[in-house]
Amino acid sequence: MRLLTAGESHGPGLIALIDGVPANLVLAAADIDADLRRRQLGYGRGGRQRIERDAVRITGGVRQGRTTGAPIALWIDNRDAVNWERVMSAAPVTEPAEPVTRLRPGHADLAGALKFAHGDVRDVIERASARETAARVAGGAVAKALLRLVGMDVLSETRAIGPVQSAPSFDRVAIETSDVRCADPAVSALMIEQIAKAKAEGDTLGGIVALRVSGVIAGLGTFAEWDRRLDGRIAQALMSIQAAKGVQFGDAFAQARERGSVVHDPIVTRPDGAFARTQNRAGGIEGGITNGEDLLLEVAFKPISTLMRPLPSVDLRSGAPAPAHVERSDTCVIPAAGVVAEAMLAFVLADALCAKFGEDDAGDLVAAVERYRSRLRPIDRR
């Protein structure tokens, strides 16, 4: 499977193009819209989310509620575009808007302008912006529909916002009713307090998102080639999210300080003959392959780069000192980042699923998974 996105933050809209999705997968715009909505919620988002009400238009690859096997094309309107027509016009305008030249530390502004020879940082901002993650979430919702067919479920929970930490329980109802997507109401309240404080001080916060995938089929990915090791592919997809700065499988960074005898997950067989583990510190991946346990991951996000009290910077044209450009912005995006991380994880898993079990027909894929699952036992007990 391949996922391409296009479109600018304040252009007419965003496109997601997903190729390689099996035919005959039941897919409705409402399935995708539910995740688009989840991405927009969360305490700490800025004014943009009050303007946008993201909804997808399926413009290819789906007919009569089912995928056809052709590339799936998804379109999301940018409602805010009406306010940006002059700035974002594809054709030259007679009175162009003032260029953005005061560089924002923490953003792609400087490196992007140097690399692409832009004299107006607007050309960088518009595509580097995380508005693009709406298209990723739409594509990820398609991947989730495929994973659901074989009983795999992807869920995120806020693990930390700034200094406030939680112990994720992955209680879906509690997560979805929390304004910061943290299942513990007391910790949620502390997180909200931190965000409000940062906002009042013109500052921003980062945090950590925890991810869990249940119902994982053992054997996705491979140890045989570096670029097909599943942990490597997942890490790349998650690290590609705007502001993501670190990924750990299980509790990898704690393990680095411990001994092998306590870290590695002992193997047992359950009464029904299935292989199992007495703990899951590997986070469900060994040797670049899923081992059948839940996938458990964490992604660290840096604080939002746009500050209402801007950092010292310089002007791209003159090189003279100037405070960084300020633009309407979020204070903390960890709740939304969790939904984006779900999408990226789901996409890599759906791709690995199709690579192993076939990408032509959803029915063939499910049948292949069922047959395969029946042999995942000790050899003499099959």
Ligand SMILES: Cc1cc2nc3c(=O)[nH]c(=O)nc-3n(C[C@H](O)[C@H](O)[C@H](O)COP(=O)(O)O)c2cc1C
């Ligand atoms: C869902 C989401 C929303 C974001 N919203 C903003 C925002 O409103 N303002 C901002 O400055 N950065 C925002 N960011 C973060 C920037 O996109 C990010 O800091 C920037 O791309 C530079 O980080 P990078 O070096 O990882 O790409 C957001 C990130 C995510 C995941």
